[in-house]
Amino acid sequence: MSSCDRKNIKSNFVKHNKTAAPKTHDLIYLTEHSELELEEKYLELSPVLMKYQLEGRYPDYSPFIPSKEKINDYLSKTKDLLLWLTQKL
Secondary structure (H helix, E strand, O other), X not given: OHHHHHHHHHHHHHHHHOOOOOOOOOHHHHHHOOOOOOOHHXXXXXXXXXXXXXXXXXXXXXOOOOOHHHHHHHHHHHHHHHHHHXXXX
């Protein structure tokens, strides 16, 4: 899911800056430079998404695995974030 969020944030970056988005996976940097005003719950989610995105890109990286309840919470917030970002385009 974080790949979709990153692509949506990059789309907002392009829309706002009228230039290509930088080659980065840093959701916080991209958000700050797209002038998106994320709600606190989404700001707190960004570092989590980046952490687990690294796991997919670098198989030897193994972050702490949260509880099933926490995973479901992350998934729900990620879906909400994706919908919110899509509406901003």
